Amino acid sequence: MPLSTDLFDRLRAIVGAEHVRHTTGDLTPYARDATPLFDRLPDAVVFPADTAEVAAVLRLATEHRVPVVPRGAGSNLCAATVALNGGIVLVTTRMNRIREISPTELLAVVEPGVTTAALADAATAHGLLFPPDPGSRTVSTVGGNVATCAGGLRGLKYGVTRNYVLGLEAVLPTGEVIRTGGRLWKDVAGYDLTRLLTGSEGTLAVITEITMALLPAPAxxxxxxxxxxxxxxxxxxxxxxxxxxxxxxxxxxxxxxxxxxxxxxxxxxxxxxxxxxxxxxxxxxxxxxxxxxxxxxxxxxxxxxxxxxxxxxxxxxxxxxxxxxxxxPALSRLGSLTILEDATVPRPRIAEMVDRIDAIADRHTVTIATFGHAGDGNLHPTCVVADPNDTESIERAHAAFDDIFRTAIELGGTITGEHGVGAAKLPHLRAQLGDDQMQLLSRIKSAFDPARILNPGKLGS
Amino acid sequence: MPLSTDLFDRLRAIVGAEHVRHTTGDLTPYARDATPLFDRLPDAVVFPADTAEVAAVLRLATEHRVPVVPRGAGSNLCAATVALNGGIVLVTTRMNRIREISPTELLAVVEPGVTTAALADAATAHGLLFPPDPGSRTVSTVGGNVATCAGGLRGLKYGVTRNYVLGLEAVLPTGEVIRTGGRLWKDVAGYDLTRLLTGSEGTLAVITEITMALLPAPAxxxxxxxxxxxxxxxxxxxxxxxxxxxxxxxxxxxxxxxxxxxxxxxxxxxxxxxxxxxxxxxxxxxxxxxxxxxxxxxxxxxxxxxxxxxxxxxxxxxxxxxxxxxxxPALSRLGSLTILEDATVPRPRIAEMVDRIDAIADRHTVTIATFGHAGDGNLHPTCVVADPNDTESIERAHAAFDDIFRTAIELGGTITGEHGVGAAKLPHLRAQLGDDQMQLLSRIKSAFDPARILNPGKLGS
Structure with a gap:
């Protein structure tokens, strides 16, 4: 159901006419993220300037039961930012100020649209280190990093994004603004909503400010x-x-x-x-x-x-x-379609897992090469398909990944170490978490988002 | 309302008659934890042997709407394990096996009743380090450490308990057993229930197994x-x-x-x-x-x-x-009643905060000395009252702490850095988190515990 003219008018009144997109040409770049094979044109794309505008958009969307998909750079690899049911894509890229870098307090305060590289560079300029370094760091946003709990090459020694998020400002789908955590390394006042929002993939709230711990840069x-x-x-x-x-x-x-x-x-x-x-x-x-x-x-x-x-x-x-x-990039060149996954297993089982991935690839007659993080067992089996229109090949690739995810779970691992669940892996999540936990996730989702407007068809659905 | 004979019979059938206590003499040690001034006799104390027994007790309690208060050593300082509404205290100390220490995977798998010191010692014996070191470590349990997200002296460099919890087995109040996370450093499959349960103070689920990351011991x-x-x-x-x-x-x-x-x-x-x-x-x-x-x-x-x-x-x-x-102990000797708090402020404001604590103590004519963790701003203002029956002195101490908590919030800090909220600080939580977040905590509580039987009167109430 397309959005009404009235609703467009109200979106324009909130963020300014120039920050609401609605033509097919303007919407097309927001129909996909970095995940192949997922594609859906949203009805509108809005670019709010601040927390108040985010809150007003969300209140409006809840009132009218319109889906809202929060999006940073759209560099995720699990179709977490594809508007499966249409509605509004809410892009945070205008909220891109680094508000503070404190070498004394070892922290940064940033808006969600700041790129990972911009934060890392600003930290470096102050003699500090922001350890998470996802592959997409030059384009990915810090808000997106938090939403997906992004990882990277330094996971074993330095941990992932969750280890650095000290505090968040976030807007609930019903428009309330909450602040979780703060500037402290130790803070146990209340349930750990900071960590619950980290990795929630834009399904619980829209993150509008992040306080991030930094470390002294190594010599x-x-x-x-x-x-x-x-x-x-x-x-x-x-x-x-x-x-x-x-x-x-x-x-x-x-x-x-x-x-x-x-x-x-x-x-x-x-x-x-x-x-x-x-x-x-x-x-x-x-x-x-x-x-x-x-x-x-x-x-x-x-x-x-x-x-x-x-x-x-x-x-x-x-x-x-x-x-x-x-x-x-080297693997991508081998075909027209590259499916990059991140099944992860306990460290001692990496070799066994890669052997089994190779056997699975043979069985399904697909090409899969694997690289990854040996320190934390985070594998990136990558399937290359020659022709993106060859649906039969793509089906074989999917069948192979089904087997790979099942194998990862069987070996005590996970279907996703750092990329996230999104729409791409939601069908596999139940096999890992079980029915009881899936129902619990859905109830937690409802606690934040009673109208279930935020990023539907993803985590918590 | 005391428990019925039938309910006692069913508890005995679950855990064995010798593991159910009901006489006043047997209940008295479980009327309090390490927090002064909170005291309530439970109706029963049960000591389950394993996950299945925990699940059966919880199912029974939900069915009969009987409060259940999970408890490890009861060494917490925020009255998190006092049975405010009576009911069943569920003690985990029989579940005290270290199931595994893996130097290759750098992790331990333990039951919740293992003491912090036992885990730390076992790690040391394998050349490993378990960094969290709460003051109560010789008696506190790992389950209690997770439930309160315990800290300690090494917080700045090594983080707190949440940084080490890789995976949990937990029983929902309705009896379902869930497993969150696992043995992996990177795992983003689903909402981060591992961290949500960490620090939830026994109000969302009963933790029955913990997989804990360890580090190589420093030379x-x-x-x-x-x-x-x-x-x-x-x-x-x-x-x-x-x-x-x-x-x-x-x-x-x-x-x-x-x-x-x-x-x-x-x-x-x-x-x-x-x-x-x-x-x-x-x-x-x-x-x-x-x-x-x-x-x-x-x-x-x-x-x-x-x-x-x-x-x-x-x-x-x-x-x-x-x-x-x-x-x-040195401060405790100065009086008969010692109230140890842990208001925490951003590191640069420690001196200002201690000055203000001193002024507050003078204003209320109470004795407060302060020590703490300068690295992470975690202060322990400690009030000593000469006579525990001097209600007027105790009221002045409470009034002083009210001012201290207000001041911590005003300086960008928290009412609790590592001790927890429990019953003791629940009245102060709203001032820090606000009405919207308090309501959200209550909805999250309901998502886990629809009958609200688990540790009532604490977080999420």
């Missing part, structure tokens, strides 16, 4: 690379590193298909005969970094690495990390 | 002590330490009244003329610890410390830490 970083005959050997090195008391800032792997795709793409001089590539790195004081890097190299060697190298300097480290960073 | 620790003319100078040292990029494992202060009480109590040779005492410490590799300790001492000196010392060895460090550890 130095270092990176090394090791090749192994297979992932089982790499997994042994990972276990030995952690058992030795090292919690590295970086511990990433690429499987053989990935190594070859990256080498085809970027010609980095990687060993094509390797069964697995492990990137390891740490940050801290220079002497600690050197010592840990040398120790990790020794442990890789002892675990059966066929070759390893330590980067001599920052440029050398960047060159090594390129192998990991261009995994996705 | 070395070091501690120093510095005296300042007043807390403002100590506060400057704290700001300078953090601005220098050091995040110390320990950063504790005692005000003048505390220093003198401790010296009276333990004769440690502390400087009685000091306006404030700052304990600072770090852990990590030996060279990093030495470097950071020396740097912190320099910064204290530059900020106006009148004297400072570094402990030579572990025994010396323990001696210094004794000053902080015996603050509460």
């Amino acid at each position: 130095d970083t270092g990176t090394g690379i090791a090749y192994f005959p297979d992932l089982a050997h790499a997994g042994r090195a990972v276990a030995d590193i952690l058992s030795a008391g090292i919690v590295p800032a970086t511990l990433e792997f690429l499987d053989r298909s990935c190594v070859n795709a990256v080498e085809d793409f970027a010609d980095l001089g990687l060993r094509r005969d390797a069964g697995a590539l492990l990137l390891f790195g740490d940050d801290g004081t220079s002497d600690a970094v050197r010592r840990d890097l040398n120790r990790m190299a020794e442990l890789c060697d002892a675990a059966g690495a066929t070759e390893w190298t330590l980067a001599e300097d920052v440029a050398g480290a960047e060159a090594l990390l390129t192998a990991r960073r261009c995994s996705l | 070395d620790t070091g501690t120093g002590i510095a005296y300042f003319p007043d807390l403002a100078h100590a506060g400057r040292a704290v700001a300078d330490i953090l601005s220098a990029g050091i995040v110390p494992a320990t950063l504790e202060f005692l005000d003048r009244s505390c220093v003198n009480a401790v010296e009276d109590f333990a004769d440690l040779g502390l400087r009685r003329d000091a306006g404030a005492l700052l304990l600072f410490g770090d852990d990590g590799t030996s060279d990093a610890v030495r470097r950071d300790l020396n740097r912190m001492a320099e910064l204290c000196d530059a900020a106006g410390a009148t004297e400072w010392t570094l402990a030579e060895d572990v025994a010396g460090a323990e001696a210094l830490l004794t000053a902080r550890r015996c603050s509460l």
Whole structure:
């Protein structure tokens, strides 16, 4: 049901006519996010300037039972910001001020539309570090990071977004503005709504301000690379590193298909005969970094690495990390449609999981390469489909991912480590959480959103 | 309304007759927790052996609309485990097995009745560290730590309990068993019920299993002590330490009244003329610890410390830490009734807050000394009342704390940094969170506990 003229007039009165879009051409960029195969034109896109405008839009939407989908950059990979039922897409990109960076209090206060990179750069300029570093960081917004509890390469040592959110201002779908947490590391006054909103994927409230903890920037970083005959050997090195008391800032792997795709793409001089590539790195004081890097190299060697190298300097480290960073573009080039997933398993089961992913890919005759975060078991099996119009191939890819998600759950893992559930994985959530918990999520959703207007068809549905 | 004979019979059938208490003598130890001035005899105390028994007790209680108060050691300081409306106290101390410690996966799986110290010791035996260290750690249970999101001395560097809870098994008041999270550092499948239950103070579900992240134990620790003319100078040292990029494992202060009480109590040779005492410490590799300790001492000196010392060895460090550890017993000795609070303010406002606490104490003619965690602004203003039957003195103490909580909120802080809300601070919660958020908490409570049997009169009421 399209929105009424009256409703458009009221939206324009709230945010200003120039901040309401309604033509098909203007709506089209907001029909999709970074997730392939999900596509729905909203009825309107609005760009509020502040909390009061967000609240007015939400009150109006609740009154008229119009769906509202909050959206930052739309860089999520789980169709969390596709307006499945139409309605209003509420874009936060105009709310993009960094309000404060406090080196004394080790925190930042930002509006939700600030990009992750802008926050990270502002922190760096003050000698501070914002640890979460999702792959989309140059475009993703901090509001989106909070909404999805974004992760990244540093998860094991530094945790994910939830570990840094100190306080939130958020608007309930019924228009009330709440403030949760604050500027404190310790605050147990009330249920932990700060963390409940973190990762709620825009289904409970619209986040309008974030207070984010920062850390002192480490003095130095270092990176090394090791090749192994297979992932089982790499997994042994990972276990030995952690058992030795090292919690590295970086511990990433690429499987053989990935190594070859990256080498085809970027010609980095990687060993094509390797069964697995492990990137390891740490940050801290220079002497600690050197010592840990040398120790990790020794442990890789002892675990059966066929070759390893330590980067001599920052440029050398960047060159090594390129192998990991261009995994996705390298794989994407192999076909027209790339489905990037993030099934995650306990660390000791990574090799077993990748073996089973390979067997699943063979069984369904699809191409799947896997890279990911060895430190926290967060895998990114990536399926490449040659022709996006080949529905039969796409169905085989979906069938393969169904098996992959089932396998992740069977191995004590999760259907999503850091990307989120969105519309893409909602059909798989029940298998992980069970009926009782699914019903509980729905009741929690109703506690925030009695008219169920906020991001329908996603978490809590 | 006392419980019926039939209900007692059914409780005995569930947990066994020897695990149901009902005589006044048997109930009395469960009428109170570690919070003064709250006291209510429950109708029954039950000690379930496992998850199935917990679920059966809860189903029965929901069916008969009988309150259930979950309890670990009862060491909380906010009357979170007092059965305000009578009913059943459900004690988890029989569920006290450490099921697993995994050095490879850096985690432990424990039942809720395991003591904090038992988990910490088991971790140490495997070369690992369980960072949260609440003052009650020798008696407190891990289930209670999770229920209150317990903190401790290492909050700034290591975070609090919520940062370590990876997964929970919990029983809803209606008897369904849910599992949240798991063994993974990254898991965003569904709303973050793991964190929502953490700090929910036994009002949403009964926690029956906890998967807790651990860290490699640091190789070395070091501690120093510095005296300042007043807390403002100590506060400057704290700001300078953090601005220098050091995040110390320990950063504790005692005000003048505390220093003198401790010296009276333990004769440690502390400087009685000091306006404030700052304990600072770090852990990590030996060279990093030495470097950071020396740097912190320099910064204290530059900020106006009148004297400072570094402990030579572990025994010396323990001696210094004794000053902080015996603050509460030292103050308790000054009267018969000790009210220990934990109003918390942003770090730069600690000195201002303590000045205002002193002024409030004078105004209400009560004795309040303050110690606490300078790193995270978590203060422990402690009021000592000579005679526990002197209701007029107690009323003045309450009036003083009313002012203290108001002041903490006014300075951007919280009424509770780590102790919890319980029954003791529920009357103050609305001033911090506002009506809209209080109503939201109540709706969330109903989503878990439709009959509202679980720990009534506490969070979510």
